[in-house]
Amino acid sequence: MSEIAEKVKNIIVEKLGVDASEVTPEASFTNDLGADSLDTVELIMEFEKEFNVSIPDEDAEKISTVGEAIAYIEKQLAS
Amino acid sequence: MKVRRVVVTGIGALTPIGNTAPAYWENLVKGVSGAAPITRFDASKFKTRFACEVKGFDPLDFIEKREVRRMDAFSHYAIASAEEAIKDAGLVPEKLDVDRVGVIWGSGIGGLLSFQEEVRNYVEGGCEPRFSPFFIPKMISDIAAGHISIRYGFRGPNYCTVSACASSTNALIDAFNYIRYGKADVIVAGGSEAAITEAGVGGFNALKALSERNDSPETASRPFDKDRDGFVLGEGAGAIILEDYEHAVKRGAKIYCEMVGGGLSADAYHITAPHPEGLGAAAVMKNALEDAQIPLDAIDYINVHGTSTPLGDIAEIKAIQKVFGEHAYKINISSTKSMTGHLLGAAGAIEAIACILSIVHQTVPPTINHFTDDEEIDPKLNLTFNKAQKREINYALSNTFGFGGHNCSVIFKKFEE
Numbered sequence: 001m002s003e004i005a006e007k008v009k010n011i012i013v014e015k016l017g018v019d020a021s022e023v024t025p026e027a028s029f030t031n032d033l034g035a036d037s038l039d040t041v042e043l044i045m046e047f048e049k050e051f052n053v054s055i056p057d058e059d060a061e062k063i064s065t066v067g068e069a070i071a072y073i074e075k076q077l078a079s
Numbered sequence: 080m081k082v083r084r085v086v087v088t089g090i091g092a093l094t095p096i097g098n099t100a101p102a103y104w105e106n107l108v109k110g111v112s113g114a115a116p117i118t119r120f121d122a123s124k125f126k127t128r129f130a131c132e133v134k135g136f137d138p139l140d141f142i143e144k145r146e147v148r149r150m151d152a153f154s155h156y157a158i159a160s161a162e163e164a165i166k167d168a169g170l171v172p173e174k175l176d177v178d179r180v181g182v183i184w185g186s187g188i189g190g191l192l193s194f195q196e197e198v199r200n201y202v203e204g205g206c207e208p209r210f211s212p213f214f215i216p217k218m219i220s221d222i223a224a225g226h227i228s229i230r231y232g233f234r235g236p237n238y239c240t241v242s243a244c245a246s247s248t249n250a251l252i253d254a255f256n257y258i259r260y261g262k263a264d265v266i267v268a269g270g271s272e273a274a275i276t277e278a279g280v281g282g283f284n285a286l287k288a289l290s291e292r293n294d295s296p297e298t299a300s301r302p303f304d305k306d307r308d309g310f311v312l313g314e315g316a317g318a319i320i321l322e323d324y325e326h327a328v329k330r331g332a333k334i335y336c337e338m339v340g341g342g343l344s345a346d347a348y349h350i351t352a353p354h355p356e357g358l359g360a361a362a363v364m365k366n367a368l369e370d371a372q373i374p375l376d377a378i379d380y381i382n383v384h385g386t387s388t389p390l391g392d393i394a395e396i397k398a399i400q401k402v403f404g405e406h407a408y409k410i411n412i413s414s415t416k417s418m419t420g421h422l423l424g425a426a427g428a429i430e431a432i433a434c435i436l437s438i439v440h441q442t443v444p445p446t447i448n449h450f451t452d453d454e455e456i457d458p459k460l461n462l463t464f465n466k467a468q469k470r471e472i473n474y475a476l477s478n479t480f481g482f483g484g485h486n487c488s489v490i491f492k493k494f495e496e
Binding site for chain 2: 015016017018034038039041042045048049
Protein backbone atom coordinates (compact mmCIF):
# COMPACT_ATOMS: atom_id res chain seq x y z
CA MET A 1 0.00 0.00 0.00
CA SER A 2 1.28 3.46 -0.85
CA GLU A 3 2.20 5.91 1.86
CA ILE A 4 -0.75 8.07 0.84
CA ALA A 5 -3.16 5.16 1.09
CA GLU A 6 -1.79 4.31 4.52
CA LYS A 7 -2.31 7.87 5.77
CA VAL A 8 -5.82 8.05 4.35
CA LYS A 9 -6.69 4.80 6.03
CA ASN A 10 -5.35 5.98 9.38
CA ILE A 11 -7.40 9.17 9.21
CA ILE A 12 -10.55 7.18 8.50
CA VAL A 13 -9.87 4.74 11.33
CA GLU A 14 -9.26 7.63 13.71
CA LYS A 15 -12.18 9.82 12.68
CA LEU A 16 -14.84 7.18 12.17
CA GLY A 17 -13.77 4.90 14.99
CA VAL A 18 -13.81 1.84 12.73
CA ASP A 19 -11.47 -1.16 12.52
CA ALA A 20 -8.62 -0.89 10.01
CA SER A 21 -9.80 -4.16 8.46
CA GLU A 22 -13.08 -2.49 7.42
CA VAL A 23 -11.30 0.26 5.53
CA THR A 24 -11.02 -1.46 2.16
CA PRO A 25 -10.73 0.47 -1.14
CA GLU A 26 -14.35 -0.42 -2.03
CA ALA A 27 -15.76 0.64 1.35
CA SER A 28 -18.26 3.48 1.10
CA PHE A 29 -17.99 6.08 3.86
CA THR A 30 -21.72 6.28 4.36
CA ASN A 31 -22.94 2.80 3.43
CA ASP A 32 -20.15 0.68 4.91
CA LEU A 33 -18.33 2.77 7.47
CA GLY A 34 -21.32 4.42 9.12
CA ALA A 35 -20.38 8.01 8.32
CA ASP A 36 -23.05 10.69 8.16
CA SER A 37 -22.82 13.88 6.13
CA LEU A 38 -20.98 15.67 8.94
CA ASP A 39 -18.36 12.93 9.16
CA THR A 40 -17.69 13.13 5.44
CA VAL A 41 -17.18 16.89 5.64
CA GLU A 42 -14.73 16.35 8.46
CA LEU A 43 -12.87 13.60 6.57
CA ILE A 44 -12.40 15.84 3.55
CA MET A 45 -11.07 18.60 5.81
CA GLU A 46 -8.63 16.18 7.40
CA PHE A 47 -7.41 15.03 3.98
CA GLU A 48 -6.89 18.65 2.98
CA LYS A 49 -4.91 19.32 6.13
CA GLU A 50 -2.82 16.14 6.05
CA PHE A 51 -1.86 16.38 2.36
CA ASN A 52 -1.92 20.16 2.04
CA VAL A 53 -4.32 20.03 -0.89
CA SER A 54 -7.53 21.87 -1.56
CA ILE A 55 -10.57 19.76 -2.33
CA PRO A 56 -13.39 21.91 -3.75
CA ASP A 57 -16.96 20.98 -2.77
CA GLU A 58 -17.84 19.80 -6.28
CA ASP A 59 -14.95 17.30 -6.14
CA ALA A 60 -15.66 16.30 -2.54
CA GLU A 61 -19.20 15.33 -3.50
CA LYS A 62 -17.79 12.72 -5.90
CA ILE A 63 -15.60 11.05 -3.27
CA SER A 64 -17.70 8.39 -1.62
CA THR A 65 -15.33 5.44 -1.12
CA VAL A 66 -11.92 4.94 0.42
CA GLY A 67 -10.45 4.09 -2.99
CA GLU A 68 -11.87 7.24 -4.56
CA ALA A 69 -10.33 9.35 -1.82
CA ILE A 70 -6.91 7.76 -2.26
CA ALA A 71 -7.04 8.08 -6.06
CA TYR A 72 -8.11 11.73 -5.85
CA ILE A 73 -5.34 12.67 -3.46
CA GLU A 74 -2.70 10.75 -5.41
CA LYS A 75 -3.75 12.58 -8.57
CA GLN A 76 -3.63 15.98 -6.83
CA LEU A 77 -0.18 15.33 -5.44
CA ALA A 78 1.13 14.06 -8.76
CA SER A 79 0.04 17.13 -10.71
CA MET B 80 -57.32 21.02 35.19
CA LYS B 81 -56.36 18.00 37.22
CA VAL B 82 -53.01 18.51 38.86
CA ARG B 83 -51.02 15.29 39.09
CA ARG B 84 -48.53 14.25 41.75
CA VAL B 85 -44.90 14.11 40.64
CA VAL B 86 -42.43 11.67 42.15
CA VAL B 87 -38.71 10.98 41.84
CA THR B 88 -38.06 7.45 40.59
CA GLY B 89 -34.42 7.56 39.56
CA ILE B 90 -31.22 9.50 40.15
CA GLY B 91 -27.77 9.64 38.62
CA ALA B 92 -24.78 11.77 39.55
CA LEU B 93 -21.31 12.31 38.20
CA THR B 94 -19.56 14.63 40.62
CA PRO B 95 -16.11 15.66 41.85
CA ILE B 96 -16.68 13.50 44.95
CA GLY B 97 -18.25 10.42 43.42
CA ASN B 98 -19.10 9.12 39.95
CA THR B 99 -22.46 7.60 40.88
CA ALA B 100 -25.30 8.83 43.08
CA PRO B 101 -24.53 6.37 45.93
CA ALA B 102 -20.80 7.24 45.86
CA TYR B 103 -21.67 10.94 45.81
CA TRP B 104 -23.98 10.59 48.83
CA GLU B 105 -21.45 8.55 50.79
CA ASN B 106 -18.81 11.25 50.39
CA LEU B 107 -21.29 14.05 51.06
CA VAL B 108 -22.09 12.52 54.44
CA LYS B 109 -18.40 11.86 55.16
CA GLY B 110 -17.55 15.47 54.34
CA VAL B 111 -15.06 14.81 51.56
CA SER B 112 -13.68 17.69 49.50
CA GLY B 113 -13.40 17.23 45.74
CA ALA B 114 -10.88 20.04 45.26
CA ALA B 115 -7.34 19.47 44.00
CA PRO B 116 -4.81 21.09 41.65
CA ILE B 117 -6.08 21.42 38.07
CA THR B 118 -4.98 18.54 35.82
CA ARG B 119 -6.92 19.46 32.66
CA PHE B 120 -4.48 22.11 31.48
CA ASP B 121 -1.36 23.89 32.63
CA ALA B 122 -2.79 26.37 35.11
CA SER B 123 0.54 27.69 36.37
CA LYS B 124 -0.11 31.22 35.10
CA PHE B 125 -3.65 31.40 36.47
CA LYS B 126 -4.66 33.10 39.70
CA THR B 127 -6.61 29.98 40.63
CA ARG B 128 -4.79 26.70 40.01
CA PHE B 129 -7.21 24.22 41.56
CA ALA B 130 -10.76 23.06 40.96
CA CYS B 131 -13.19 20.26 41.70
CA GLU B 132 -12.64 17.99 38.72
CA VAL B 133 -14.49 14.77 37.98
CA LYS B 134 -11.99 11.96 38.56
CA GLY B 135 -11.44 8.61 36.88
CA PHE B 136 -14.19 9.11 34.29
CA ASP B 137 -13.87 7.49 30.87
CA PRO B 138 -16.63 8.39 28.41
CA LEU B 139 -15.89 5.14 26.54
CA ASP B 140 -17.50 3.29 29.44
CA PHE B 141 -20.80 4.82 28.33
CA ILE B 142 -20.50 5.96 24.72
CA GLU B 143 -19.03 4.36 21.62
CA LYS B 144 -15.75 5.76 20.36
CA ARG B 145 -17.01 7.59 17.28
CA GLU B 146 -19.76 9.26 19.28
CA VAL B 147 -17.33 10.32 22.00
CA ARG B 148 -15.44 12.39 19.43
CA ARG B 149 -18.60 14.10 18.30
CA MET B 150 -19.47 15.36 21.78
CA ASP B 151 -18.10 17.84 24.27
CA ALA B 152 -17.38 16.64 27.80
CA PHE B 153 -20.59 18.23 29.09
CA SER B 154 -22.52 15.80 26.86
CA HIS B 155 -20.38 12.85 28.01
CA TYR B 156 -21.23 13.76 31.59
CA ALA B 157 -24.90 14.18 30.69
CA ILE B 158 -25.12 10.72 29.16
CA ALA B 159 -23.29 9.05 32.04
CA SER B 160 -25.59 10.50 34.67
CA ALA B 161 -28.76 10.06 32.58
CA GLU B 162 -27.84 6.42 31.98
CA GLU B 163 -27.45 5.85 35.70
CA ALA B 164 -30.78 7.53 36.47
CA ILE B 165 -32.67 5.71 33.70
CA LYS B 166 -31.33 2.34 34.87
CA ASP B 167 -32.00 3.25 38.48
CA ALA B 168 -35.62 4.07 37.61
CA GLY B 169 -35.96 0.81 35.68
CA LEU B 170 -37.10 2.71 32.57
CA VAL B 171 -37.17 0.49 29.51
CA PRO B 172 -37.89 2.54 26.37
CA GLU B 173 -39.69 -0.38 24.65
CA LYS B 174 -42.20 -0.55 27.49
CA LEU B 175 -42.91 3.19 27.58
CA ASP B 176 -45.04 5.49 25.47
CA VAL B 177 -41.92 7.33 24.33
CA ASP B 178 -43.96 10.26 23.01
CA ARG B 179 -44.78 10.99 26.66
CA VAL B 180 -41.18 10.80 27.89
CA GLY B 181 -39.13 13.99 27.71
CA VAL B 182 -35.67 15.29 28.42
CA ILE B 183 -35.13 18.75 29.87
CA TRP B 184 -31.48 19.38 30.49
CA GLY B 185 -29.70 22.48 31.72
CA SER B 186 -26.21 23.71 31.09
CA GLY B 187 -24.96 27.13 32.02
CA ILE B 188 -22.28 27.34 29.38
CA GLY B 189 -22.35 24.25 27.14
CA GLY B 190 -19.27 23.06 25.27
CA LEU B 191 -16.76 25.63 26.44
CA LEU B 192 -13.70 23.47 25.69
CA SER B 193 -14.95 22.78 22.16
CA PHE B 194 -15.46 26.49 21.60
CA GLN B 195 -12.07 27.38 23.03
CA GLU B 196 -10.21 24.74 21.00
CA GLU B 197 -11.93 25.52 17.70
CA VAL B 198 -11.17 29.20 18.02
CA ARG B 199 -7.60 28.38 19.01
CA ASN B 200 -7.23 26.19 15.90
CA TYR B 201 -8.66 28.96 13.75
CA VAL B 202 -6.18 31.51 15.06
CA GLU B 203 -3.21 29.13 14.99
CA GLY B 204 -4.14 28.13 11.44
CA GLY B 205 -3.58 31.68 10.25
CA CYS B 206 -7.28 32.63 10.54
CA GLU B 207 -8.21 30.44 7.57
CA PRO B 208 -11.93 29.82 7.95
CA ARG B 209 -11.72 26.08 8.53
CA PHE B 210 -14.02 24.85 11.25
CA SER B 211 -14.98 21.31 12.15
CA PRO B 212 -18.54 20.39 11.19
CA PHE B 213 -18.87 19.19 14.77
CA PHE B 214 -17.90 22.55 16.26
CA ILE B 215 -21.45 23.89 16.59
CA PRO B 216 -23.17 20.62 17.54
CA LYS B 217 -20.51 19.96 20.17
CA MET B 218 -20.76 23.41 21.67
CA ILE B 219 -24.45 24.34 21.79
CA SER B 220 -25.95 23.96 25.25
CA ASP B 221 -29.09 22.16 24.09
CA ILE B 222 -27.23 19.28 22.47
CA ALA B 223 -27.02 17.17 25.63
CA ALA B 224 -30.82 16.96 25.75
CA GLY B 225 -30.72 15.99 22.10
CA HIS B 226 -28.12 13.26 22.67
CA ILE B 227 -30.10 11.73 25.53
CA SER B 228 -33.28 11.62 23.45
CA ILE B 229 -31.45 10.10 20.46
CA ARG B 230 -29.89 7.44 22.64
CA TYR B 231 -33.15 6.31 24.25
CA GLY B 232 -35.71 7.34 21.67
CA PHE B 233 -37.61 9.60 24.08
CA ARG B 234 -39.82 11.80 21.90
CA GLY B 235 -41.56 13.99 24.47
CA PRO B 236 -40.67 17.60 25.38
CA ASN B 237 -36.98 18.15 24.73
CA TYR B 238 -34.86 21.23 25.25
CA CYS B 239 -32.24 22.98 27.31
CA THR B 240 -32.71 25.47 30.11
CA VAL B 241 -30.05 28.16 30.46
CA SER B 242 -29.94 30.42 33.50
CA ALA B 243 -26.28 30.18 34.50
CA CYS B 244 -25.98 28.50 37.88
CA ALA B 245 -29.74 28.00 38.16
CA SER B 246 -29.99 26.16 34.81
CA SER B 247 -30.69 22.63 35.99
CA THR B 248 -33.12 23.80 38.67
CA ASN B 249 -35.07 25.48 35.88
CA ALA B 250 -35.02 22.11 34.11
CA LEU B 251 -36.47 20.41 37.18
CA ILE B 252 -39.21 23.01 37.55
CA ASP B 253 -40.20 22.81 33.89
CA ALA B 254 -40.24 19.01 34.03
CA PHE B 255 -42.30 19.12 37.21
CA ASN B 256 -44.86 21.40 35.58
CA TYR B 257 -45.16 19.39 32.35
CA ILE B 258 -45.83 16.24 34.33
CA ARG B 259 -48.06 17.97 36.87
CA TYR B 260 -50.25 19.38 34.11
CA GLY B 261 -50.37 16.17 32.11
CA LYS B 262 -48.12 17.14 29.19
CA ALA B 263 -45.69 14.28 29.82
CA ASP B 264 -45.52 11.18 32.03
CA VAL B 265 -41.79 10.90 32.61
CA ILE B 266 -39.00 13.44 32.16
CA VAL B 267 -35.27 12.97 32.43
CA ALA B 268 -34.33 16.29 34.04
CA GLY B 269 -31.02 17.62 35.19
CA GLY B 270 -27.93 19.32 33.93
CA SER B 271 -24.26 19.06 33.20
CA GLU B 272 -21.27 21.35 33.01
CA ALA B 273 -17.64 21.00 31.94
CA ALA B 274 -16.09 24.44 32.22
CA ILE B 275 -12.73 23.68 33.85
CA THR B 276 -10.85 25.01 30.86
CA GLU B 277 -8.47 27.93 30.37
CA ALA B 278 -11.34 30.12 29.23
CA GLY B 279 -13.56 29.04 32.13
CA VAL B 280 -11.03 29.52 34.89
CA GLY B 281 -9.60 32.68 33.33
CA GLY B 282 -13.06 34.14 32.82
CA PHE B 283 -14.24 33.51 36.36
CA ASN B 284 -10.89 34.70 37.73
CA ALA B 285 -11.38 37.98 35.91
CA LEU B 286 -14.72 38.34 37.67
CA LYS B 287 -12.94 37.83 41.02
CA ALA B 288 -15.44 35.05 41.59
CA LEU B 289 -13.04 32.18 42.34
CA SER B 290 -11.19 31.33 45.50
CA GLU B 291 -7.46 31.85 45.11
CA ARG B 292 -6.48 29.69 48.07
CA ASN B 293 -3.93 27.73 46.04
CA ASP B 294 -2.01 26.52 49.08
CA SER B 295 -5.02 24.63 50.42
CA PRO B 296 -7.49 23.63 47.69
CA GLU B 297 -9.48 21.24 49.87
CA THR B 298 -10.34 23.98 52.38
CA ALA B 299 -10.93 26.70 49.77
CA SER B 300 -14.68 26.20 49.42
CA ARG B 301 -15.79 27.38 52.85
CA PRO B 302 -19.29 28.80 52.67
CA PHE B 303 -20.23 31.04 55.61
CA ASP B 304 -16.71 31.01 57.00
CA LYS B 305 -15.35 34.47 57.78
CA ASP B 306 -12.34 33.90 55.52
CA ARG B 307 -14.18 32.63 52.44
CA ASP B 308 -12.75 34.15 49.29
CA GLY B 309 -14.82 32.89 46.38
CA PHE B 310 -16.20 29.72 44.87
CA VAL B 311 -14.30 26.68 43.63
CA LEU B 312 -15.11 25.71 40.08
CA GLY B 313 -16.58 22.22 39.76
CA GLU B 314 -17.90 20.07 36.93
CA GLY B 315 -20.11 17.07 36.40
CA ALA B 316 -23.75 16.20 36.00
CA GLY B 317 -26.91 15.23 37.82
CA ALA B 318 -29.97 13.45 36.40
CA ILE B 319 -33.34 13.04 38.05
CA ILE B 320 -36.22 10.98 36.72
CA LEU B 321 -39.44 12.84 37.47
CA GLU B 322 -42.58 10.83 36.90
CA ASP B 323 -46.33 11.04 37.21
CA TYR B 324 -47.19 9.25 40.46
CA GLU B 325 -49.87 7.03 38.89
CA HIS B 326 -47.51 6.12 36.05
CA ALA B 327 -44.81 5.16 38.55
CA VAL B 328 -47.21 3.04 40.60
CA LYS B 329 -48.54 1.30 37.51
CA ARG B 330 -45.10 0.12 36.49
CA GLY B 331 -44.10 -0.76 40.05
CA ALA B 332 -41.28 1.80 40.27
CA LYS B 333 -39.50 2.55 43.51
CA ILE B 334 -40.21 6.05 44.71
CA TYR B 335 -37.51 8.16 46.36
CA CYS B 336 -39.67 11.10 47.29
CA GLU B 337 -42.17 13.55 45.89
CA MET B 338 -41.45 16.87 44.20
CA VAL B 339 -44.01 19.36 45.47
CA GLY B 340 -42.99 22.85 44.43
CA GLY B 341 -40.85 25.13 42.36
CA GLY B 342 -40.25 28.87 42.62
CA LEU B 343 -38.81 31.39 40.18
CA SER B 344 -37.73 35.01 40.55
CA ALA B 345 -35.22 37.58 39.39
CA ASP B 346 -33.04 39.97 41.35
CA ALA B 347 -33.35 42.67 38.68
CA TYR B 348 -30.26 44.22 40.20
CA HIS B 349 -26.83 43.41 38.70
CA ILE B 350 -25.29 41.04 36.14
CA THR B 351 -23.13 39.17 38.64
CA ALA B 352 -23.63 40.54 42.16
CA PRO B 353 -26.59 39.31 44.20
CA HIS B 354 -29.04 41.81 45.61
CA PRO B 355 -27.37 42.72 48.93
CA GLU B 356 -30.58 42.22 50.91
CA GLY B 357 -31.38 38.97 49.12
CA LEU B 358 -34.65 40.33 47.70
CA GLY B 359 -34.80 37.91 44.79
CA ALA B 360 -33.61 35.04 46.97
CA ALA B 361 -36.37 35.70 49.50
CA ALA B 362 -38.99 35.99 46.78
CA VAL B 363 -38.00 32.71 45.17
CA MET B 364 -38.26 30.73 48.40
CA LYS B 365 -41.66 32.29 49.09
CA ASN B 366 -42.78 31.42 45.57
CA ALA B 367 -41.68 27.82 46.01
CA LEU B 368 -43.52 27.51 49.33
CA GLU B 369 -46.67 28.95 47.77
CA ASP B 370 -46.37 26.64 44.81
CA ALA B 371 -46.07 23.66 47.16
CA GLN B 372 -48.96 25.03 49.25
CA ILE B 373 -47.14 24.33 52.49
CA PRO B 374 -46.54 26.55 55.52
CA LEU B 375 -43.01 27.83 55.94
CA ASP B 376 -42.50 25.86 59.13
CA ALA B 377 -42.81 22.63 57.14
CA ILE B 378 -39.26 23.04 55.81
CA ASP B 379 -36.65 20.98 57.68
CA TYR B 380 -33.60 21.33 55.46
CA ILE B 381 -32.37 23.97 53.03
CA ASN B 382 -29.56 23.09 50.66
CA VAL B 383 -28.42 26.63 49.98
CA HIS B 384 -26.82 28.09 46.91
CA GLY B 385 -24.00 29.13 49.32
CA THR B 386 -21.09 29.32 46.91
CA SER B 387 -18.53 30.65 49.40
CA THR B 388 -18.42 34.15 47.97
CA PRO B 389 -18.29 37.06 50.43
CA LEU B 390 -21.48 38.77 49.18
CA GLY B 391 -23.61 35.84 48.05
CA ASP B 392 -23.55 33.88 51.28
CA ILE B 393 -24.65 36.86 53.36
CA ALA B 394 -27.46 37.81 50.99
CA GLU B 395 -28.84 34.28 51.03
CA ILE B 396 -28.76 34.07 54.82
CA LYS B 397 -30.59 37.40 55.05
CA ALA B 398 -33.19 36.05 52.65
CA ILE B 399 -33.68 32.86 54.67
CA GLN B 400 -34.17 34.86 57.87
CA LYS B 401 -36.55 37.23 56.13
CA VAL B 402 -38.71 34.40 54.81
CA PHE B 403 -38.61 31.97 57.71
CA GLY B 404 -38.29 34.28 60.73
CA GLU B 405 -38.07 32.27 63.96
CA HIS B 406 -38.45 28.99 62.11
CA ALA B 407 -35.06 29.65 60.46
CA TYR B 408 -33.43 28.51 63.70
CA LYS B 409 -35.13 25.13 63.47
CA ILE B 410 -34.01 24.45 59.92
CA ASN B 411 -30.80 22.64 59.04
CA ILE B 412 -28.99 24.68 56.43
CA SER B 413 -26.01 23.36 54.51
CA SER B 414 -23.92 24.15 51.47
CA THR B 415 -22.73 20.96 49.83
CA LYS B 416 -20.66 23.16 47.51
CA SER B 417 -18.16 23.10 50.37
CA MET B 418 -17.42 19.57 49.10
CA THR B 419 -18.36 19.49 45.42
CA GLY B 420 -17.34 22.98 44.42
CA HIS B 421 -19.70 24.88 42.17
CA LEU B 422 -20.96 22.86 39.22
CA LEU B 423 -22.57 25.96 37.66
CA GLY B 424 -25.44 24.75 35.48
CA ALA B 425 -25.28 21.27 37.01
CA ALA B 426 -25.32 22.55 40.60
CA GLY B 427 -29.11 22.55 40.88
CA ALA B 428 -29.35 18.93 39.77
CA ILE B 429 -26.73 17.51 42.11
CA GLU B 430 -28.01 19.62 45.00
CA ALA B 431 -31.56 18.46 44.35
CA ILE B 432 -30.16 14.93 44.55
CA ALA B 433 -28.55 15.85 47.89
CA CYS B 434 -32.03 16.96 49.08
CA ILE B 435 -33.69 13.80 47.76
CA LEU B 436 -31.16 11.57 49.50
CA SER B 437 -31.28 13.65 52.68
CA ILE B 438 -34.98 12.78 52.85
CA VAL B 439 -34.35 9.11 52.06
CA HIS B 440 -31.60 8.82 54.69
CA GLN B 441 -33.00 11.41 57.14
CA THR B 442 -29.54 12.92 57.26
CA VAL B 443 -28.28 16.41 56.49
CA PRO B 444 -24.93 16.53 54.70
CA PRO B 445 -22.57 19.10 56.22
CA THR B 446 -21.07 22.44 55.26
CA ILE B 447 -17.43 21.47 55.62
CA ASN B 448 -14.44 23.77 56.09
CA HIS B 449 -15.84 25.89 58.87
CA PHE B 450 -13.01 27.43 60.83
CA THR B 451 -14.00 30.93 61.87
CA ASP B 452 -17.45 32.38 62.53
CA ASP B 453 -18.51 35.35 60.46
CA GLU B 454 -20.01 37.96 62.76
CA GLU B 455 -22.41 38.99 60.02
CA ILE B 456 -24.10 35.58 60.27
CA ASP B 457 -26.55 34.92 63.12
CA PRO B 458 -24.84 32.26 65.32
CA LYS B 459 -28.22 30.80 66.25
CA LEU B 460 -28.65 29.43 62.72
CA ASN B 461 -27.74 25.77 62.25
CA LEU B 462 -25.45 25.73 59.23
CA THR B 463 -24.57 22.05 59.78
CA PHE B 464 -20.90 22.87 60.07
CA ASN B 465 -18.29 20.17 59.49
CA LYS B 466 -20.35 17.07 60.38
CA ALA B 467 -23.49 15.52 58.93
CA GLN B 468 -26.54 15.58 61.23
CA LYS B 469 -29.29 13.01 61.59
CA ARG B 470 -32.75 14.52 61.88
CA GLU B 471 -36.32 14.15 60.77
CA ILE B 472 -36.68 15.59 57.27
CA ASN B 473 -40.12 15.77 55.73
CA TYR B 474 -39.48 18.68 53.40
CA ALA B 475 -36.20 19.82 51.87
CA LEU B 476 -35.70 22.95 49.79
CA SER B 477 -32.86 23.65 47.36
CA ASN B 478 -31.85 27.13 46.21
CA THR B 479 -29.86 28.05 43.13
CA PHE B 480 -29.06 31.52 41.86
CA GLY B 481 -27.46 32.38 38.54
CA PHE B 482 -25.47 35.28 37.10
CA GLY B 483 -28.03 37.56 35.55
CA GLY B 484 -30.04 37.45 38.77
CA HIS B 485 -32.00 34.28 37.99
CA ASN B 486 -33.29 32.50 41.09
CA CYS B 487 -34.86 29.05 41.38
CA SER B 488 -35.98 26.98 44.36
CA VAL B 489 -37.42 23.49 44.44
CA ILE B 490 -39.08 21.57 47.28
CA PHE B 491 -39.05 17.81 47.81
CA LYS B 492 -41.24 15.92 50.28
CA LYS B 493 -40.86 12.59 52.00
CA PHE B 494 -43.01 10.11 50.12
CA GLU B 495 -46.29 8.97 51.61
CA GLU B 496 -48.94 6.98 49.74
